Amino acid sequence: MAKQFIKGNEAVVKGAILAGCQAYYGYPITPASEIAEAAAYYLPLLGRTFLQAESEIGAINMVYGAASAGIRVMTASSSPGISLKQEGISYAAGAELSCVVVDITRGGPGLGNIAPEQSDYNQMVKGGGHGNYKLIVLAPNCAQEMCDLTMHAFDLADRYRTPVVVMADGFVGQMMEPVEFPAPVVDLPPKPWATAGTPETYKNLITSIDLEPDDLERHINHLYAKYAEIEANEVRYEEYMVDDADLVCIGFGVVSRILQSGIERVRAEGKKVGLLRPITLWPFPEKRLARLADEGKKLLVMEMNKGMMVDDVRLAVQHRVPVGFYGRVGGNVPSGREVYDQIMLHLEAV
Amino acid sequence: MNASMYKSAVKPTWCPGCGDFGVLAGITQALAEMGWEPENVVAVSGIGCSSRFPFFLSTYGFHSIHGRAVPVAIGMRIARPDLKVVVFGGDGDGFAIGGGHFLHGARRNVDVTYVIMDNHIYGLTKGQTSPTSDLKFKTKSTPYGSVEPPINPVQIAICSGATYVARGFAGDPKGLKDLFVRGMRHKGFALIDVLSPCVTYNRVDTFKSFKERIAAIPADHDRADLSAALTLATDPERFFTGVLFEIQRPVFEDRVEALKGYSDRSWIEVVEDVFDSMS
Ligand SMILES: Cc1ncc(C[n+]2csc(CCOP(=O)(O)OP(=O)(O)O)c2C)c(N)n1
Ligand code: SF4
Numbered sequence: 001m002a003k004q005f006i007k008g009n010e011a012v013v014k015g016a017i018l019a020g021c022q023a024y025y026g027y028p029i030t031p032a033s034e035i036a037e038a039a040a041y042y043l044p045l046l047g048r049t050f051l052q053a054e055s056e057i058g059a060i061n062m063v064y065g066a067a068s069a070g071i072r073v074m075t076a077s078s079s080p081g082i083s084l085k086q087e088g089i090s091y092a093a094g095a096e097l098s099c100v101v102v103d104i105t106r107g108g109p110g111l112g113n114i115a116p117e118q119s120d121y122n123q124m125v126k127g128g129g130h131g132n133y134k135l136i137v138l139a140p141n142c143a144q145e146m147c148d149l150t151m152h153a154f155d156l157a158d159r160y161r162t163p164v165v166v167m168a169d170g171f172v173g174q175m176m177e178p179v180e181f182p183a184p185v186v187d188l189p190p191k192p193w194a195t196a197g198t199p200e201t202y203k204n205l206i207t208s209i210d211l212e213p214d215d216l217e218r219h220i221n222h223l224y225a226k227y228a229e230i231e232a233n234e235v236r237y238e239e240y241m242v243d244d245a246d247l248v249c250i251g252f253g254v255v256s257r258i259l260q261s262g263i264e265r266v267r268a269e270g271k272k273v274g275l276l277r278p279i280t281l282w283p284f285p286e287k288r289l290a291r292l293a294d295e296g297k298k299l300l301v302m303e304m305n306k307g308m309m310v311d312d313v314r315l316a317v318q319h320r321v322p323v324g325f326y327g328r329v330g331g332n333v334p335s336g337r338e339v340y341d342q343i344m345l346h347l348e349a350v
Numbered sequence: 351m352n353a354s355m356y357k358s359a360v361k362p363t364w365c366p367g368c369g370d371f372g373v374l375a376g377i378t379q380a381l382a383e384m385g386w387e388p389e390n391v392v393a394v395s396g397i398g399c400s401s402r403f404p405f406f407l408s409t410y411g412f413h414s415i416h417g418r419a420v421p422v423a424i425g426m427r428i429a430r431p432d433l434k435v436v437v438f439g440g441d442g443d444g445f446a447i448g449g450g451h452f453l454h455g456a457r458r459n460v461d462v463t464y465v466i467m468d469n470h471i472y473g474l475t476k477g478q479t480s481p482t483s484d485l486k487f488k489t490k491s492t493p494y495g496s497v498e499p500p501i502n503p504v505q506i507a508i509c510s511g512a513t514y515v516a517r518g519f520a521g522d523p524k525g526l527k528d529l530f531v532r533g534m535r536h537k538g539f540a541l542i543d544v545l546s547p548c549v550t551y552n553r554v555d556t557f558k559s560f561k562e563r564i565a566a567i568p569a570d571h572d573r574a575d576l577s578a579a580l581t582l583a584t585d586p587e588r589f590f591t592g593v594l595f596e597i598q599r600p601v602f603e604d605r606v607e608a609l610k611g612y613s614d615r616s617w618i619e620v621v622e623d624v625f626d627s628m629s
Contacts, residue, residue: 027446027447028472028475028478028491029475030474030475030476033475033476033478033490033491036478036491037478037490037491037493040490040491040492040493041493044494050491052478052479052491052492054446054447054449054481055417055446055447056447057447080415080416111397111413111415
């Protein structure tokens with residue numbers, strides 16, 4: 001397949017198609033609508049299903065139903081719409097259903113605005129729904145990763161029978177970049193737990209209820225054993241010039257790209273600064289961060305929110321090294337100049 | 351009172367030629383005719399182009415959540431039954447994401463005036479299908495044509511228990527004003543579905559196409575006759591405009607009030623009674 005110059009949002013749909021996604025249920029919302037619109041265009045051409053639901057609640061419950069039938073299925077939305085889906089996501093986590101939820105984040109709280117923010121970190125990474133569960137959260141920073149990580153999300157969802165989130169700020173969703181397409185997934189794992197329509201499986205029951213406290217506790221412990229496995233195997237991050245760095249900047253999504261160019265600039269001036277970009281926000285690269293703290297490196301976290309991931313960084317390093325924070329909100333993206341100034345400020349304090 | 355005193359200083363952000371301008375003209379004239387003091391009126395909306403209405407009125411305004419204007423309005427009415435509540439929104443806001451709420455607002459017969467600006471499309475999100483879009487209608491989210499038959503807002507309103515149901519046209523602000531005034535005078539859930547073209551994203555349902563299908567309600571129509579109202583409401587060819595249905599039924603606020611057996615006693619006394627009875 002030839003390279004294409006497309007928006008991150010469109011790359012999500014193409015990745016989903018390559019991953020064998022059979023159905024998409026969504027509801028229009030800026031800046032995620034291109035995902036629904038591309039799905040509406042492409043899926044029927046492939047004999048697959050697109051449906052604009054009556055609301056995000058409708059959409060996530062259609063996903064819940066389709067996932068129980070064992071097909072690969074997804075939905076996408078933006079922050080206020082994700083808030084609405086949280087109930088369904090909690091149920092899908094409890095019932096152990098595989099599905100992919102894409103969040104193209106925008107400014108909040110409330111209606112906020114349609115400009116990019118990263119203030120959904122807590123509602124996705126810490127779980128915006130009720131109950132004991134965790135979501136795998138992938139954070140692409142370019143159109144290529146919008147495609148690749150969407151495909152990866154479907155694999156993780158099937159492997160661990162759990163909802164997986166792809167979370168990108170509106171900037172990454174709207175940015176146009178070249179995308180190279182991986183080979184389509186042809187062998188899908190069997191799902192003996194689904195409503196497969198076979199004599200062997202007709203007694204399968206999909207549920208998230210466990211009335212007996214001991215039963216529910218057992219079920220939750222089972223979920224957490226699965227989460228421990230995910231933490232052990234699925235952490236992903238990317239590093240840039242970390243080894244000799246005195247200061248390591250940490251950012252995800254579009255912020256990581258601005259950080260990288262800022263770092264190139266200060267490196268040219270002989271300053272030792274590096275970058276760590278978490279790709280999985282959960283499981284979080286906390287072990288790697290702890291090692292950076294062992295080496296005595298100072299950390300600077302930059303986010304487009306009032307400080308959310310920085311809490312996880314501080315937990316990982318247990319206050320052993322100084323952790324600085326710089327955040328912009330309201331849909332403002334930090335400029336190269338701001339990044340440069342912040343790096344200099346935090347370096348000086350070394 | 352004149353219409354201009356109900357207009358806020360905010361210039362409407364609608365596209366030039368949007369049908370919602372006609373609705374704004376009709377509403378401000380209706381408010382003037384009702385003579386309601388601006389401080390006694392709350393404009394409640396959801397989210398959408400049409401839901402920006404409260405910004406453009408110099409009354410209390412509540413620009414709430416997509417699809418949730420009706421429950422928000424119910425909360426407002428129960429808390430302050432002395433305030434008049436007018437609800438504004440689009441067909442998506444009211445009948446897709448807010449569809450479930452609509453039914454319950456109507457059956458409860460909450461005393462609000464609900465103005466739907468029905469453009470058969472999602473305007474604010476730039477042109478996707480709506481629950482009132484016609485079958486086969488092509489939009490960005492239905493590139494091969496919609497496979498869903500539309501719902502009919504006035505039919506749904508009549509069947510769900512609304513006690514005043516009218517259909518209007520944004521190309522006729524004077525006619526709208528009359529429908530709004532009558533709806534505001536009505537005690538109970540008053541739904542006015544206004545055919546209000548989106549000139550930017552809907553090239554099919556236009557001022558011209560709506561006008562061609564509009565017909566006046568026959569003078570001898572019995573507005574209290576449910577089946578006659580439904581016959582007019584569901585005419586497959588014509589959009590009958592005017593008051594389709596109007597009856598009287600106790601409103602929700604009064605039923606809620608009637609439960610308050612203690613209204614002549616202090617609530618502290620009642621609490622003491624209740625606590626005693628539990629001890
Ligand atoms: C929970 C949530 N989902 C989606 C949106 C995005 N959104 C805003 S308005 C709207 C629909 C607009 O259509 P309609 O209600 O018919 O009003 P119009 O803009 O046509 O007046 C949508 C989907 C949102 N604001 N909140
Ligand atoms: S997009 Fe359509 S509904 Fe929205 S203001 Fe413009 S014309 Fe009106």
